[in-house]
Amino acid sequence: MTGYQTLTVEILGRIAVVTFHRADQLNAMNRLMQGEITEAFEALSDDADVGAIVVTGEGRGFMAGADIKEYAAQTGPEFDIFQAAGTRMYAAIENNRKPVIAAVNGFALGGGMELVLCCDIVIANQFAKLGLPEIKLGLIPGGGGTQRSVAKLGRNRANFLLMTGAIVPASEFVAAGLVHEIVDVDRLMPRALELAEMIAAEPAPAIEALKALTAHAVSGDLADGLAMERDTLGELYRGEIGQQRVKEFAHKSTTKTRTGAP
Template structure:
């Protein structure tokens, strides 16, 4: 791992980062506060993902939580005194951090180990995939506090599960277990608590065995295409395909297939 990332890890208070075989494990580390997202934690999260995006050794990222929560939400003690402008600014900052995570060139998996409520559910939703422990709990309880999901929840939840289910979860503020989250498309897989990190890393290893530039372009087209009409989204797909065909990795992948060997991708 590069020196900048190593030095950064030594300064973090609310997040831990571990690295092995191309995969960075980001651990939300405020267990006494159920990993609630205050300004400092959001700032550390932003800096960590900026550094991980720049680190060539890191091919994929798994994010999870220390203790019994993934992230139990935003920090209510911090928000309690906020008025209109402060609340809007806080929402805007959190959205900008989550947007960066969603847009990062590398695949990101949320390994949801426990409570993923409010901002925690929103953090999981900005990741590419969500793998949940059997003990995970999902929900958007903001209306019980007199506010609304505002770290991207009203939009990402709707895009993942549809408007009807999103309104159900947001309006009722109810909490759901992994089986229901799986059935509605909020999570991709459910596993045991003991196997969660191993399952997430196994999934990531399968991903990063493939051409990294192709993964990057596929992620870009999927994310951007969601907000376009079909014809423009297909144009975007075609453009990205052209860029992928120009890479050395494309030639290596096709040569390896024809020669019946495992490809060696060099990210160029």
């Protein structure tokens, strides 16, 4: 995948690394970038050779929201088109078949935090900050921020962020479960790639099933989710990979028991 102007896509084995490439604007998202993000993530979702995706930003920012100069110049119809395209973009990340790991290297504000909320695993460096400051413009988030923040942080925590526009260190989101861990600046990408490689090494059908099931668990019916889980496990158990790995594990366990090996 080449030819992008606002981002790069690098393939490292079974890992795809998407890097926002507007460092002089703290990777603020304009219409071109929005379209390129959508195109890249939709293509990666369909790429059987990719097992996991890491997304990060160039320079000091992950993504500092929408490009405010372009945003302010939009007409009403242009604004509506931009928001509709944003819905597709966030869905391309959240509903991607591949797990998406956000490596938050700096500010993730507004649309940037909304993008983080769409990811499956989030790590950040010690200088990263997140926030939904749209209230400072007399607006509200329009890329799912009001809904996903409640789902991932709880209503009261989300209300604090939404109603105050506070910009908060990423470390404060660890206890809430949004951020998995904080790492040193120099360790951010190595750790993100390490996690991505661990996931990509596992059977893709099982990883994709897990992503779909945990997504359902956030807002779906429990009984339906349990039925989906049971049916999916049955399919994986009967599949070639499942049968092979279960039998291999059983053989190893039997061998250890007989020999007394640790």
